Each structure stands twice: as C-alpha cells, then as structure tokens.
Amino acid sequence: MEQVKAEKIRNTLKQTREKRKHQVPRVYQVKLQNLSARDRETLDSLFLEAKWLYNYVIADIENRLTPDVWKLKEVEVKTPEGFEKREIKQLSSQMRQGIVERIRRNLTSLKKAKEKGIKVGKLSFKSEVRSIPLKQYGITYKISKDKNRVKIQGIGKKFRVLGLHQIPEDAELAEAHLIKKPSGYYLHIVCYLPKEKVMREIKEKQVNQPIGIDLGVKHQLTLSNGEKISWYIPETKRLIRLQKSLSRKKKGSRNYWKTKQLIRREWEYINNKRKDVQNKAVSHLKRFSFIAIQDDSIKSWKEGYFGKQIQNTGIGGIIARLRTLATLIPVFFVDRYEPTTQTCSFCGHKQKISLSERTFKCQNCGREIDRDVNSARNILKTVLERLADPLKSALPVDCGEVKPVEWALSLR
Incomplete structure (x- = not known):
C-alpha cells in the first residue's frame, strides 16, 4: 500500500511540474x-x-x-x-x-x-x-x-x-x-x-523597440532613448522623532516596546513607498520589446560613498525584479566590467573619464553626449552584437564574458 501511495504521489508531482511549465x-x-x-x-x-x-x-x-x-x-x-x-x-x-x-x-x-x-x-x-x-x-x-x-x-x-x-x-x-x-x-x-494569457497582455502594451538601461546614483535609471527616471524616498521626520524618543526610554519597559512597534510600522510605510516606485518603473520597462542592462554590483556602491542614496532608492530591487521578468520578456545582462562608460557610442573609441565629468566628449570623433545616455547605448550595442553572433547568442542571458572554448560548449 505504501509503495502504491508513493508512486501515486510521484506521478502527481510529475504532472504538476509539466503543468507549471x-x-x-x-x-x-x-x-x-x-x-x-x-x-x-x-x-x-x-x-x-x-x-x-x-x-x-x-x-x-x-x-x-x-x-x-x-x-x-x-x-x-x-x-x-x-x-x-x-x-x-x-x-x-x-x-x-x-x-x-x-x-x-x-x-x-x-x-x-x-x-x-x-x-x-x-x-x-x-x-x-x-x-x-x-x-x-x-x-x-x-x-x-x-x-x-x-x-x-x-x-x-x-x-x-x-x-x-x-x-x-x-x-x-x-x-x-x-x-x-x-x-x-x-x-x-x-x-x-x-x-x-500573461504574454498576450504584455505584448498588447509593448512597443517594438529594444532599450538599454544604465543604473546610477543621481538618476536611478537612464534609458538609451534619453529618458531618465529618478526617485528618492528618505526616512521620514516622524521616524527620526520616534528613534530619538526610543533612545530616552528604559530598555525593556512597556513604553520602550510601544515606541519600537511604532518605528516598525513607520519603516513598513517607507518600504511600501519604495516598492511602489519599483513596481511603476518595472511596469514602464515592460513596454519595450527587450531590455539590456549592466549587472552592476549595487552592494559595493552601498558599501562605498553612496550608502545613503542607495538605501533611500532601493535600486538593487530593480535588478532582482528584472531577473524575474526575464521569464516573460527577453532581458539581457552585460558583464559589470564591460567599459560602457569609457567607450564612445558613436565611433567605439575608448578613453578615461572621471566620475565628476557628466558629459562624454569623444577625443576621436568630437561628439558630445550625456555620459549616462552614452553608457546605456553601449549596453544595448553590446547585447545586439552578442545576438548577432550565433555562438554568443546561444549563451545564458547573464553569462558575461566567456572564452571561445565555452562558446563552443554552449552551442553544442
């Protein structure tokens, strides 16, 4: 009886896995x-x-x-x-x-x-x-x-x-x-x-245009078509006031736990606002036929000079949401070490550019362009070149740079 029951469970799980596809x-x-x-x-x-x-x-x-x-x-x-x-x-x-x-x-x-x-x-x-x-x-x-x-x-x-x-x-x-x-x-x-049904609903609202995305601190999302999306949701004045009040309470007392509960509720309110902005940004990006984005290390940004800005925007959640979105529409990730900021999107010339320079001035062709828009265009260009190569296009979307031997293995 136990073997029959176990076999029935295995068959049910197999059918469920096939249905979930x-x-x-x-x-x-x-x-x-x-x-x-x-x-x-x-x-x-x-x-x-x-x-x-x-x-x-x-x-x-x-x-x-x-x-x-x-x-x-x-x-x-x-x-x-x-x-x-x-x-x-x-x-x-x-x-x-x-x-x-x-x-x-x-x-x-x-x-x-x-x-x-x-x-x-x-x-x-x-x-x-x-x-x-x-x-x-x-x-x-x-x-x-x-x-x-x-x-x-x-x-x-x-x-x-x-x-x-x-x-x-x-x-x-x-x-x-x-x-x-x-x-x-x-x-x-x-x-x-x-x-x-879900794919049909997405395609009804889509435009036949690929987009490249550059992540940043001042402008959270810069698109290759020149569009910039920015948001900043800092800690509220009420939260600061509650934290000061908590520091004056006796630890473990009833008023201490009551104030702590109010602080938790205020944090929930702030996080809900940040998630709402992320939902609206991802909903806007779903309109494009496919998305190209650089796999930046947001964690190292936060541990560096931009901790407060990264925390108050929650930009890291955008990358996580796009990885989930990749099951419905094409989302391609460019390696984080790709020099997209230092490359001219018009002629391909590479040159050094400091963080304070917000305009990319090409020393080869003389073109001037916003550095974030230039980076977004290079990200899109890199993905399009990968798709044009039959060996590279067979690789996973977030594989980054690989060697010719790995290209052959992935194609096989």
Missing part, C-alpha cells in the same frame, strides 16, 4: 480584517509556537532534524529561569512540516554558499517568526471569494479579508504564507496563471 506564478496579498482582541491573541500564539519549534530544532540540528520531527507536540523553551516544556496547540501538522522544510532549505542554501567559497556561519535563533507557510490550498487554508472569507487550519473562525477581488477567476491557487507585519496580519497567496 505553461504557467506563470503570481503572489497576491490580502489583509485580515475586523480582528478582535481574541483573534489577535490566537494569531500571536500561532507565531509564538512557530518560533518555539524553529528554535528547538536548530538548537540541535544533528539529532532533532529527523523525518518525524514535525510530529512533536511538546518542545523545550529557554526562559530566564531555565528550560521549560511548552505544548504546541495551535500549529497544525502541515504548518509544522512547512517550518521544518524551511530549515532544510536554509541549510541547503548555506551549503551552496560554502561550496562557492563564501564564508558562512550557522543558522541563528529567531527572536520572532513573522511568516508561517500554508502548504496546500483546501487543507491548510480555504477561500470563499463570494463572502470574502478565509479559513486557516487549526483556527475555528473564518476571517474576513480585503483584496480577494484582485485574484483572477482562471488562477490556480497553490500555497500561501501567513505574514505578521506591524500594520496587521496578511495572507500572501501564490497563484498560477496561464502563460499565454
């Missing part, structure tokens, strides 16, 4: 509404038990990370008086399985980073868990779109939610995550949409 994942956020004090207490206990289980397992991974660890009903918790046993009541079996799988994924990520030569430590204890995986739609959570209600496994009450209208009718619901934020409790629902 023709679908596009989307995540929709809905907020839990009209929560009473008892509801908040129930949800808080859910996240508290998730923290207990997570910390209990990573305290002794070699002995506790077993196939049946999710069946635990009781764990040891460290308190100021010593270790005490706490019972897990609210967390359902599939929630516990999701938390254990998260630990395994984290360990796998650390192993891969270590193999690449990156210095890594070990998994650290969490003071607070803010995300609980809900593995399967229909079991760990259920949705009633007509009544705007969500049922979460292990909780008797159905919660009223805001935002279900944004989920399309033809969307296939998959896993979800129960998220705790300073502004409330949210459900992030993963849905799969037909790839053909």
Whole structure:
C-alpha cells in the first residue's frame, strides 16, 4: 500500500511540474480584517509556537532534524529561569512540516554558499517568526471569494479579508504564507496563471523597440532613448522623532516596546513607498520589446560613498525584479566590467573619464553626449552584437564574458 501511495504521489508531482511549465506564478496579498482582541491573541500564539519549534530544532540540528520531527507536540523553551516544556496547540501538522522544510532549505542554501567559497556561519535563533507557510490550498487554508472569507487550519473562525477581488477567476491557487507585519496580519497567496494569457497582455502594451538601461546614483535609471527616471524616498521626520524618543526610554519597559512597534510600522510605510516606485518603473520597462542592462554590483556602491542614496532608492530591487521578468520578456545582462562608460557610442573609441565629468566628449570623433545616455547605448550595442553572433547568442542571458572554448560548449 505504501509503495502504491508513493508512486501515486510521484506521478502527481510529475504532472504538476509539466503543468507549471505553461504557467506563470503570481503572489497576491490580502489583509485580515475586523480582528478582535481574541483573534489577535490566537494569531500571536500561532507565531509564538512557530518560533518555539524553529528554535528547538536548530538548537540541535544533528539529532532533532529527523523525518518525524514535525510530529512533536511538546518542545523545550529557554526562559530566564531555565528550560521549560511548552505544548504546541495551535500549529497544525502541515504548518509544522512547512517550518521544518524551511530549515532544510536554509541549510541547503548555506551549503551552496560554502561550496562557492563564501564564508558562512550557522543558522541563528529567531527572536520572532513573522511568516508561517500554508502548504496546500483546501487543507491548510480555504477561500470563499463570494463572502470574502478565509479559513486557516487549526483556527475555528473564518476571517474576513480585503483584496480577494484582485485574484483572477482562471488562477490556480497553490500555497500561501501567513505574514505578521506591524500594520496587521496578511495572507500572501501564490497563484498560477496561464502563460499565454500573461504574454498576450504584455505584448498588447509593448512597443517594438529594444532599450538599454544604465543604473546610477543621481538618476536611478537612464534609458538609451534619453529618458531618465529618478526617485528618492528618505526616512521620514516622524521616524527620526520616534528613534530619538526610543533612545530616552528604559530598555525593556512597556513604553520602550510601544515606541519600537511604532518605528516598525513607520519603516513598513517607507518600504511600501519604495516598492511602489519599483513596481511603476518595472511596469514602464515592460513596454519595450527587450531590455539590456549592466549587472552592476549595487552592494559595493552601498558599501562605498553612496550608502545613503542607495538605501533611500532601493535600486538593487530593480535588478532582482528584472531577473524575474526575464521569464516573460527577453532581458539581457552585460558583464559589470564591460567599459560602457569609457567607450564612445558613436565611433567605439575608448578613453578615461572621471566620475565628476557628466558629459562624454569623444577625443576621436568630437561628439558630445550625456555620459549616462552614452553608457546605456553601449549596453544595448553590446547585447545586439552578442545576438548577432550565433555562438554568443546561444549563451545564458547573464553569462558575461566567456572564452571561445565555452562558446563552443554552449552551442553544442
């Protein structure tokens, strides 16, 4: 019986993988509404038990990370008086399985980073868990779109939610995550949409024009057509005032935690504004037939002289979003060491140019052009040359510079 059941699961997973090749994942956020004090207490206990289980397992991974660890009903918790046993009541079996799988994924990520030569430590204890995986739609959570209600496994009450209208009718619901934020409790629902439909919607708004993008500090995005996109979202005055107030509070007191919660909520507001700008910028870039961008090291920019500017714009999120977008429209990445700023986009002459010079004056042909626009045009030119070469065009989009032997292997 067990072999038949295992074979059935394998076949189902295989069919699902084949189906996912023709679908596009989307995540929709809905907020839990009209929560009473008892509801908040129930949800808080859910996240508290998730923290207990997570910390209990990573305290002794070699002995506790077993196939049946999710069946635990009781764990040891460290308190100021010593270790005490706490019972897990609210967390359902599939929630516990999701938390254990998260630990395994984290360990796998650390192993891969270590193999690449990156210095890594070990998994650290969490003071607070803010995300609980809900593995399967229909079991760990259920949705009633007509009544705007969500049922979460292990909780008797159905919660009223805001935002279900944004989920399309033809969307296939998959896993979800129960998220705790300073502004409330949210459900992030993963849905799969037909790839053909999404591609058709994108192509209806597209213009038949390729674009090159140069990332910068003063102007966050400079396009090869001369268009410049800039934004700057600094820390609010209210956040500065709250941080000053926190420094005067007694650490650990009730007013201290109350002020800290207000600071978290203000940070959430600022990050939401930055994400909103990123969404609008990426939505504008999706209009072009394909995108070429240089794979700059934004992290080194932040660690250098431009830490505050990079933090207040969140420009690094643009590259991450474009890598995700590459599954729908062509996105090509140019190697970060390509001298796009030092090359004339008209004649190809290379010359040194300092950071203070904002206009590129070619010493060969005498042309003058904005240095960022010149760089964006060179990025686009580099990608077009790669696509014209049958060997180079067979390479992955973000492969960078490679040797002739690697070209031949990729073509083969």
